[in-house]
Amino acid sequence: MTVLYSLKQIGDFWEFEKESDFEDFLWHNLETLLELKPLKRQYYIKGQYCDILAIGKNKELIILELKITEDRYVVQQLTRYYHCLLEEKPFFDQIDYSQPVHLIAILPSIHRDNLIDCKYHQLDIKLITFLMRREQEKTYFRFKQYETDYLYPEVQLKTQDNLLEVDLPQIPSKLKQIISKASEYEAQSILETRRKIFGFHKNISENVFLEESYTVLGKLSLLQKFVLMPEEINLFYFCGYLFQVRKLLVEQVE
Helix, strand or coil: CCCCECEEEECCEEEECCHHHHHHHHHHCHHHHHCCEEEEEEEEECCEEEEEEEECCCCCEEEEEECCCCCCCHHHHHHHHHHHHHHHCCCCCCCCCCCCCEEEEEECCCCHHHHHHHHCCCCEEEEEEEEEEEECCEEEEEEEECCCCCECCCEEECECCCCEEECCCCCCHHHHHHHHCCCHHHHHHHHHHHHHHHHHCCCCEEEEECCCEEEEECCCCCCHHHCECHHHCCHHHHHHHHHHHHHHHHHHHC
16 A cells, blocks of 8 residues: 655755654655664653654664754753653563664754754764655655765655645845855754745745835734844844744734
């Protein structure tokens, strides 16, 4: 039986529409994509739900946490899973607990906080991103290890016909000015956040007015207090501002 997955396109990028689809896909392709043997999924232990547990080549335990959006707290989440599993040591007949336990976070993009957490963490944590591309009406998927840029084997992804496409408009000149003053990391983060905002709702649009202010608008007017002047914007305020915009839009649409 062929399993079909729903995707959405935002600009030049493809994403899973639901995290459950991503989990299904990885579960059924774990050996091909990461050379790991599936053990359990959505495993409940001490109030925690582990996305996927797997077994490595030396019978070591592998803990995987999946995200379809950037997540700054994923390392802490994996740490809690590690603690609970090492306390109870389930599946003792299948896992060699004398071997190091490996933690894997899989996300579309890496937050700076993820890198800081890993830098000072004592556990073995891998950050893995994923890439999807469309070619001749077919979708291909592969993992990429963040630290080494190692590319894992590519597999074809069977998708439903109703792919959701989100148009990403040209970057306004005012936003270009903001980005030009930012670091490379900040510029990439701003553009990634902008891309995700456009995927939240079809009525979100981008407007520049009074030649001084930059904002993102939905089908209903936003309060003036959400508008930030270019000289006041840095990455922290920009991302917080977009979160406020999204929250307001969701409340108004619902």
